Amino acid sequence: SLKFRLNSSSPKLKIQKAISHLSEMQLKITTSTKSSVTNLNSQLTTLGKTLDSLSPLKTLDRGYAVARDSKTKKIISNSEKVSINSQIDIKLAKGEIAAKVIKRKG
Incomplete structure (x- = not known):
């Protein structure tokens, strides 16, 4: 043991x-x-x-766009907040468009 x-x-x-x-x-x-x-x-x-x-870029790739007031650069989310004849910039997936508001809908 x-x-x-x-x-x-x-x-x-x-x-x-x-x-x-x-x-x-x-x-x-x-x-x-x-x-x-x-x-x-x-x-x-x-x-x-x-x-x-x-991703915002992927959203743009799906065909959406981002519209901004040309002066303030604020995003436009309501057509009532945009004046007729105002200038806006529209961001697309490829490039940007400068536009003039001629009519509002909605």
Whole structure:
């Protein structure tokens, strides 16, 4: 019994157990890190696509335009706020148009 206790508490056996435990922990850390990086990459891709879809330039690419008052450069969102004969700038996906208001609708 004394021999068993001495052998089970030997420095060599303790070091072997510690090395084995360390190897297991390194494997767990590596696996966990890879999983976290994969998950974060997926989230980043999703957020990138969402951000891209909300981009004003992408909105213009879909055929929308942004109209601004030529003097104040404020965005026009209400036809009632624009005077007849006023100058406006219309931003398109490719280029810009300078226009004169001749009629309002809505």
